[in-house]
Amino acid sequence: MDRQSFFSSIHKNLIVSCQALEHEPLHSSYIMAKMAKAAKEGGAVAIRSNSAVDVAAIKEETGLPVIGLVKRDYPDSEIFITATLKEVKELLEVEPAVIAMDATIRKRPNGETLKDLVQFIHEQSDTLVMADIATIKDAEYAIECGVDMISTTLSGYTADSPKLDGPDFDLVEQLCKTSPIPIIGEGRINTPEQARKMLELGAWSIVVGSAISRPQLITKSFAEGINAK
Ligand SMILES: CC(=O)N[C@H](C=O)[C@@H](O)[C@H](O)[C@H](O)COP(=O)(O)O
DSSP states (O other), rough: OOOOHHHHHHHHOOOEEEETTTTTOOOOOHHHHOOOOOOOHHHHHHHEEHHHHHHHHHHHHHHHHHOOOOOOOOTTTTOOOOHHHHHHHHHHOOOOOOOEEEOOOSOGGOOOOHHHHHHHHHOOOOOOOEEOOSSSSHHHHHTTTTHHHHHEETTSSTTTTTTOOOHHHHHHHHHHHHHHHHHEEEEEEOOOHHHHHHHHHTTTTTEEOHHHHOOOHHHHHHHHTTTOO
């Protein structure tokens, strides 16, 4: 899928994140592919997913564009979403439409740099780069490094971003006023109303994850909700 088709297909539409890590009950490429199929039936136009095997399974099952990432911990860095060239190469093998990667200003493992990784992806493939950021400063840095779109994935998960219960609407609003590239609203979007507000603030598209694809968290919200005063 070329750049223009991808951006027009996701414009003001819903992307669903279908991820289950090893410690989660639904960890399985088969299950994530079925989850993605369900998301497609419900109206998702693209899927965000973790690991090359899940990306391949979801592409095969749904035919939708997939935003792939690899979560892996490194001892010398806080960065864990597509941190190094190793994860980039794993993903390129399965040809995702987009690779999502941590694009915060934090130090990467092995002294690698965002700019080099973005350049490698663009030189080797037609795959686009989604920059997962937490602050305006991160977004400015990511744009300098040549990324194709910005997502607010990491707001609330880094030392220098606010810890909010809900989505970071202010960050999206500010980014949309100045960014030359599309802004994707992502992180703790838990209701259709919050999703619509993101789009009204100028987000090009939105990613919803846990509220759709993590049933253990959905169940918890009900279990806790019925006992709340
Ligand atoms: C911080 C981090 O690791 N976020 C991950 C990024 O890929 C996913 O676990 C989230 O589910 C995704 O960002 C969607 O967000 P939410 O599940 O809140 O709708």
